[in-house]
Amino acid sequence: MRRVRARIADLEVEFTDREVAVRQVEELAERGTWVVHVIYGPEGCGKTAFLRQSSAILEDHGYHVVYVDPLAERLGEVLQYTSSLRGVVKDVLKLFPEPYSRIVDVAINVAGKAMRSLSRPKIAVLMDDIFQAVGVDKAEQYVKALLNLIEWPPADYDKIVVLVASSEGVTRERVGRHRWATFRIMWNMPRGGFAQLYGLLPGERPPIDEVWRWTGGNPKALGELYVAGWRVEDVLNGIVRAKGLRSLAASLTAGEEGVLREAVEDPDTIFRRLREPEARSLEKKLVELNLIVEIWDRDGHGWIDVPPPERDPELGIGRYYAWQTPLHREAVRRTLGAVGR
Ligand SMILES: Nc1ncnc2c1ncn2[C@@H]1O[C@H](COP(=O)(O)OP(=O)(O)OP(=O)(O)O)[C@@H](O)[C@H]1O
Ligand SMILES: [Mg+2]
Numbered sequence: 001m002r003r004v005r006a007r008i009a010d011l012e013v014e015f016t017d018r019e020v021a022v023r024q025v026e027e028l029a030e031r032g033t034w035v036v037h038v039i040y041g042p043e044g045c046g047k048t049a050f051l052r053q054s055s056a057i058l059e060d061h062g063y064h065v066v067y068v069d070p071l072a073e074r075l076g077e078v079l080q081y082t083s084s085l086r087g088v089v090k091d092v093l094k095l096f097p098e099p100y101s102r103i104v105d106v107a108i109n110v111a112g113k114a115m116r117s118l119s120r121p122k123i124a125v126l127m128d129d130i131f132q133a134v135g136v137d138k139a140e141q142y143v144k145a146l147l148n149l150i151e152w153p154p155a156d157y158d159k160i161v162v163l164v165a166s167s168e169g170v171t172r173e174r175v176g177r178h179r180w181a182t183f184r185i186m187w188n189m190p191r192g193g194f195a196q197l198y199g200l201l202p203g204e205r206p207p208i209d210e211v212w213r214w215t216g217g218n219p220k221a222l223g224e225l226y227v228a229g230w231r232v233e234d235v236l237n238g239i240v241r242a243k244g245l246r247s248l249a250a251s252l253t254a255g256e257e258g259v260l261r262e263a264v265e266d267p268d269t270i271f272r273r274l275r276e277p278e279a280r281s282l283e284k285k286l287v288e289l290n291l292i293v294e295i296w297d298r299d300g301h302g303w304i305d306v307p308p309p310e311r312d313p314e315l316g317i318g319r320y321y322a323w324q325t326p327l328h329r330e331a332v333r334r335t336l337g338a339v340g341r
């Protein structure tokens with residue numbers, strides 16, 4: 001299998017590890033997905049890298065791939081497709097005077113037109129972070145549109161794979177209440193793969209054990225620590241600012257604050273106390289801010305790649321809830337200390 005290029009901070013690396021995920025995509029390529037697979041996971045866990053690798057795998061399996069990344073840094077990366085779709089894309093773009101503002105519709109149209117103009121094609125539609133781009137209020141609508149493409153195709157096709165990645169906690173609530181989509185969680189990297197990435201970084205580094213305890217295997221956090229010269233404080237401050245944790249802490253009711261203090265020690269507190277309105281409102285806020293993730297059974301089906309361990313108190317992983325990374329938890333802990341009333 002060819003491995004695509006990825007980046008850790010300013011370093012170009014190869015897509016690393018994720019062996020289970022790679023096998024899962026190969027299986028999907030054989031079967032097709034038949035429904036929309038929405039892949040949700042902590043910010044920076046590697047969803048985009050995974051989708052890019054999936055694109056290469058699917059192409060090697062004979063798929064015509066259209067890939068949308070509305071938040072891509074370079075305009076040229078917003079819409080990508082296999083060369084077999086060049087003519088189709090050209091025709092569809094004529095219908096959209098401002099394609100970038102409607103890039104998700106463009107991709108759906110490309111897939112539909114490919115079905116009509118190619119003979120029983122295998123089609124893959126990969127969409128990265130579209131909910132952030134189209135707005136979470138439209139998430140349902142777009143997933144439904146993708147499902148329509150699968151169920152009511154404009155022409156016959158051989159197989160279809162539809163993968164949508166999202167790091168927005170609320171998409172799960174919105175899209176998950178329908179049966180249109182299959183939800184899969186992708187967690188941070190397992191220790192072995194993470195250690196490989198760590199091994200690629202040049203210069204003096206803290207020991208892997210320490211980096212693991214801060215990042216919990218999150219490759220983006222690894223890159224941030226590296227760029228910050230391994231000054232954990234800087235990365236923590238970055239999280240506090242980016243997530244507006246001070247105003248979060250200041251706005252909590254005394255009841256919510258109590259639950260949060262306990263959740264910093266054990267995220268499953270939230271689950272145990274869900275009967276209490278304070279725990280429920282706090283849960284909503286933490287999910288919305290992408291600080292915690294609700295976790296379900298680790299039986300393999302609901303996951304892309306390997307699930308996290310059943311419980312890992314050191315990393316902030318409980319049975320029912322987990323902090324996205326230990327850095328997130330620590331940023332919250334410190335803010336609570338600073339704002340203490
Ligand atoms: N398996 C991997 N091998 C090599 N690099 C990886 C891998 N997974 C992720 N990365 C790198 O780690 C960083 C974070 O990954 P990525 O952007 O894919 O995460 P994400 O889940 O899409 O994040 P976000 O939630 O912000 O969209 C990127 O720099 C990416 O290139
Ligand atoms: Mg991404």
